[in-house]
Amino acid sequence: MPYENLLIEEDGLIAIVRLNRPAARNALSAQLMRELTAVALALKPRTDLQAIVLTGGPTFFSAGADLRDPERGTRGKRTILERREHLRLGPDMCKAWEELEQVTIAAVEGFCVGGGVALVVACDFRIAGEGASFRLPEIPLGMNMSWGAVPRIVSLAGPSRAKQFVIFGESLDARVAETWGMVDALAPAGQSEATALEWAARVVALPPVPVRMTKQSVSAASGALHMATSFMDRDQFMLASMMEDAAEGPRAFFEKRKPKFTGN
Secondary structure (H helix, E strand, O other): OOOOEEEEEOOOOOOEEEEOOOOOOOOOOOOOOHHHHHHHHOOOOOOOOOOEEEOOOOEEOOOOOOOOOOOHHHHHHHHHHHHHOOOOOOHHHHHHHHHHOOOEEEEOOOOEEHHHHHHHOOOOOEEEEEEOOEOOOOOOOOOOOOOOHHHHHHHHHHHHHHHHHHHHOOEEHHHHHHHOOOOHHHHHHHHHHHHHHHHHHHHHOHHHHHHHHHHHHHHHHHHHHHHHHHOHHHHHHHHHHHOOHHHHHHHHHHHHOOOOOOOO
C-alpha cells in the first residue's frame, strides 16, 4: 500500500522503513503513527523478510509527537472514551514494532525525541551515529511518559538510569547511551544506516527459524512484566494532559520561556 509519510525499500531479505516527514523533522503525527503501525502489521507475516531497518533523516530521527498535528486540536471535542481510544495510537505503534518476528534494527542520526525514543526502544537493536542524542521531554512539558516505553527503558538501562533519563528530560549523548545499554553500537556520523544494514546482513546469513524463536524467547523473558507495569500509562497520560501543568508546558515551550508549574 502507498504511504504518505514513509519510504519502503527491500533488498533481498532486508526491508528498510524510512520516516519521511522532513519538513516536520519526522514528528509523529497521528497519520504517521497509523502508517508505522500498518507497515509493521503488513511486514509481520512476510517469511521472505528476515530483518527490518528503521531509520529517519540524515540529521534527525524524529522530533517526537507532533504538537502541531491538527488532530490534537480536536481533543477538547472528544468524550473521555474517544480520547482514550485516540491515545492508543502511540502504544499500538510501538507494540506492533515490538511484536515483529523479524529482527528490527533502528538507525539513529541526530536527535531522537519523545515518541521517537519510544519507537526505537521497541526495536531489537539500536545503532546510533556519532553526535546522535536521545531525549524524553514529556515530564518537563507537564506530561508523563507513556506508550509502554518506561519498562522497555528499564530493561535496557536499569531502574536508576531509567529514572534519570525519563524524569529529568535531559539530552542523552549516543556515547553515554551506549554505556547505559540503550545503544548497541556507534557508527561514524551519517553511517548508522550502513552499519544497521551490516547487522541486518549478519542476521539474514543465519538460519531464520532459530533466529525468530530466540528473539521471541528473549523478548518474552525480558518483557514478562512490561504489560503489568505499564497498562495504566495511557490513562495516566490522559489524566496528566487534563491538568493545567500540561497546558503550561507546551505553552512555555512555544513562547521560549521557563514553565511555571503549580501541580494543578
